[in-house]
Amino acid sequence: MSLLNTLLTALRGIGSNTLRTALTTLGIIIGVASVIATLALGNGARAAVNANFRSLGSDQIQIDQDLELKNGQMQAEGETLTYEDGLGMPGAVPLVDRAEMTVGGSAKVRYGRQTDQLNFQGTDAGALLSVISEGQIQPVGWPADKPLTPQAFIAQGRFFTDAEVVDGDPVCVLGYQTALDLFEGDDPIGQTVWVDRKSCEVVGVAAELEAVNVEDRINTRPNEGLFMPVSFAIQNLFDQEPWVTIIAHVSDESKMEAAKAEIATYLRQRHGILPGPDGKYADDFHMTTRQDVLGAQQQSAATFSLLLTALAVVSLVVGGIGIMNVMLVSVSERTREIGVRMAVGARGRDVVAQFLLEAILLSAGGGLLGIALGILTIPIAASLNQGVALLDPESVPLAFGVSLATGLVFGLYPALRASQLDPIEALRYE
Amino acid sequence: MKVIRTHDLRRTYVLGKSAVEALRGVDIEVQTGEFVALMGPSGSGKSTMLHLLGCLDRPTAGSYWLEDRDMSKLSRDERAQVRNQRVGFIFQTFNLLPRLNALDNIALPLLYGRHAGSVDQRAAEALERVGLASRAQHRPNELSGGECQRVAIARALVADPALILADEPTGNLDSKTGAEIMRLLDELCAEGRTILMVTHDANVAAHAGRILQMQDGRILDGRRSGVAA
Numbered sequence: 288m289s290l291l292n293t294l295l296t297a298l299r300g301i302g303s304n305t306l307r308t309a310l311t312t313l314g315i316i317i318g319v320a321s322v323i324a325t326l327a328l329g330n331g332a333r334a335a336v337n338a339n340f341r342s343l344g345s346d347q348i349q350i351d352q353d354l355e356l357k358n359g360q361m362q363a364e365g366e367t368l369t370y371e372d373g374l375g376m377p378g379a380v381p382l383v384d385r386a387e388m389t390v391g392g393s394a395k396v397r398y399g400r401q402t403d404q405l406n407f408q409g410t411d412a413g414a415l416l417s418v419i420s421e422g423q424i425q426p427v428g429w430p431a432d433k434p435l436t437p438q439a440f441i442a443q444g445r446f447f448t449d450a451e452v453v454d455g456d457p458v459c460v461l462g463y464q465t466a467l468d469l470f471e472g473d474d475p476i477g478q479t480v481w482v483d484r485k486s487c488e489v490v491g492v493a494a495e496l497e498a499v500n501v502e503d504r505i506n507t508r509p510n511e512g513l514f515m516p517v518s519f520a521i522q523n524l525f526d527q528e529p530w531v532t533i534i535a536h537v538s539d540e541s542k543m544e545a546a547k548a549e550i551a552t553y554l555r556q557r558h559g560i561l562p563g564p565d566g567k568y569a570d571d572f573h574m575t576t577r578q579d580v581l582g583a584q585q586q587s588a589a590t591f592s593l594l595l596t597a598l599a600v601v602s603l604v605v606g607g608i609g610i611m612n613v614m615l616v617s618v619s620e621r622t623r624e625i626g627v628r629m630a631v632g633a634r635g636r637d638v639v640a641q642f643l644l645e646a647i648l649l650s651a652g653g654g655l656l657g658i659a660l661g662i663l664t665i666p667i668a669a670s671l672n673q674g675v676a677l678l679d680p681e682s683v684p685l686a687f688g689v690s691l692a693t694g695l696v697f698g699l700y701p702a703l704r705a706s707q708l709d710p711i712e713a714l715r716y717e
Numbered sequence: 718m719k720v721i722r723t724h725d726l727r728r729t730y731v732l733g734k735s736a737v738e739a740l741r742g743v744d745i746e747v748q749t750g751e752f753v754a755l756m757g758p759s760g761s762g763k764s765t766m767l768h769l770l771g772c773l774d775r776p777t778a779g780s781y782w783l784e785d786r787d788m789s790k791l792s793r794d795e796r797a798q799v800r801n802q803r804v805g806f807i808f809q810t811f812n813l814l815p816r817l818n819a820l821d822n823i824a825l826p827l828l829y830g831r832h833a834g835s836v837d838q839r840a841a842e843a844l845e846r847v848g849l850a851s852r853a854q855h856r857p858n859e860l861s862g863g864e865c866q867r868v869a870i871a872r873a874l875v876a877d878p879a880l881i882l883a884d885e886p887t888g889n890l891d892s893k894t895g896a897e898i899m900r901l902l903d904e905l906c907a908e909g910r911t912i913l914m915v916t917h918d919a920n921v922a923a924h925a926g927r928i929l930q931m932q933d934g935r936i937l938d939g940r941r942s943g944v945a946a
Contacts, residue, residue, distance in 0.1 A: 292828045299816055627812045630773065631872065632801020632829040634794045710773045714812065 297644040314606025315653030321599035323661025326682035331675040332588035352530035365571025366558035373533040382546035409520025444491030455518035460491040464510035607697035614701035626713025635706035646698020654690025721747035726779035739765040741934035752906040754922035757931030772796040805873025809885035843871040863894035883914040
């Protein structure tokens with residue numbers, strides 16, 4: 288029998304009981320949808336890895352103060368991680384080339400009669416490069432495919448220089464909204480603002496910025512606040528020595544773990560941390576590398592993927608058994624038809640082809656619906672996985688192939704059974 | 718030319734521990750263009766005989782030649798091919814496929830195996846031959862019993878077989894319709910078709926040129942009936 292005729296015959300067979308057919312494919316639909324969602328999670332995690340490629344440069348180790356809640360306030364645990372800890376690091380730790388320190392806080396900022404309580408960030412002169420490499424913030428409407436430059440972040444004036452950082456000069460760069468709020472349209476460049484009663488010259492205004500991630504735009508306010516040299520901020524805006532965040536740049540990226548160990552040794556020495564009775568150190572700081580960040584993200588995606596894979600496998604097996612069941616029922620209901628077909632010359636392989644194709648059509652139909660459902664499910668999967676899920680284009684043919692294979696595997700037994708019927712018995716079947 | 722020739726044809730069914738000898742050595746010959754009726758009480762072996770002659774089954778022992786080709790050693794697929802090309806079946810219960818219309822039912826044999834010409838055209842010609850051209854698109858449940866049997870006869874004819882096997886072709890029809898069907902079979906015989914028919918009904922059997930009586934798995938006699946009305 289020709290393929291076309293077999294196909295038509297199989298289609299007629301399926302059409303004979305639509306409700307049963309629809310219910311049968313449910314397992315396949317869920318299974319295939321799970322396959323699509325699973326691969327979307329994997330793909331999303333991969334995309335996130337790419338997006339965060341530079342969020343912490345591959346040569347960077349971020350060192351943060353351990354904090355504890357004391358009297359309702361977050362306070363440094365143990366010794367404070369200081370600016371000097373960072374300054375001394377490149378000299379004392381052979382694997383560290385360079386260290387950047389940042390400090391954050393809140394201050395009263397005044398210009399004329401306008402006063403605002405604002406967040407400030409003390410950084411070094413390379414802060415904009417760090418912002419770019421973090422990849423979280425961009426000028427409003429910046430095209431995704433256009434590379435960012437530090438200049439793009441400055442609307443007016445300039446960012447402060449290395450020399451100003453070394454000297455601790457009283458200069459600052461205002462956020463876009465802050466400049467508007469304080470100066471109400473006047474030109475702020477060269478003007479003096481008062482930051483917690485310290486005078487500070489405005490040398491630049493940042494461009495209007497937004498979070499790169501659309502979902503984060505509501506929660507982030509990158510246009511409020513100001514940047515200033517970290518040295519100035521530490522000297523003038525804190526009652527006591529503030530803790531800083533240190534970004535250490537490692538000279539050899541293949542030795543990140545060794546660098547971590549060296550940094551730990553250096554800081555333990557400076558902070559006077561001795562090993563406890565169990566030989567472990569009670570550090571008052573912690574270190575993060577890109578590997579750590581990505582590892583955690585991939586771990587959560589992998590766990591979720593594993594769950595969905597299990598669901599996919601179970602659904603596909605259940606769906607396959609459903610198909611096998613409905614095909615067995617169909618074969619038994621149509622025993623007489625099989626007998627007639629055999630009497631007029633259908634060979635075993637013709638009968639196999641008819642019923643196998645019917646099973647495959649069922650599972651393929653379920654597969655197509657499953658793919659549609661899977662694509663609709665991706666936003667839900669994303670919401671359960673920190674927004675990380677993205678349709679993997681390759682998953683569509685794969686999922687379809689899996690559904691076809693399910694039909695083939697589970698349709699084979701009923702089809703073989705049909706083909707092995709004795710035509711005489713089949714013709715007599717009531 | 719002999720369409721059918723059997724020699725010492727035997728068929729034994731094994732049911733559990735006991736063996737039932739349905740055929741105990743049958744020798745028959747049927748010539749081209751003959752209309753032969755096979756009669757006998759239930760259990761005499763008529764149906765078994767029909768199944769063997771139609772290549773639906775294989776003899777336990779003995780030989781069967783269809784158009785001088787030995788059928789007793791053929792494989793399952795080879796027998797399917799013989800049924801497809803050389804044999805047409807007519808059943809008591811018509812055995813049409815309920816979801817196919819008359820034309821598609823008739824075309825069914827042409828879809829399995831190679832046949833010359835256009836499937837649709839051959840099916841339409843066969844339908845016309847049985848006088849139902851106007852019913853081509855009707856499904857079996859929209860046709861009367863007599864019409865169904867005509868469609869079934871058209872299906873048996875469509876592949877131009879060497880042998881038409883009819884199993885109680887009038888068994889499910891009233892006598893008037895049955896008579897019409899028998900008239901159609903007479904016509905086919907007159908056109909040179911070879912027909913072998915199993916029946917209980919002596920009046921139906923009277924249409925045949927020859928009646929074979931079966932009992933206990935053997936042919937009793939092979940006398941010519943001489944009646945052909």
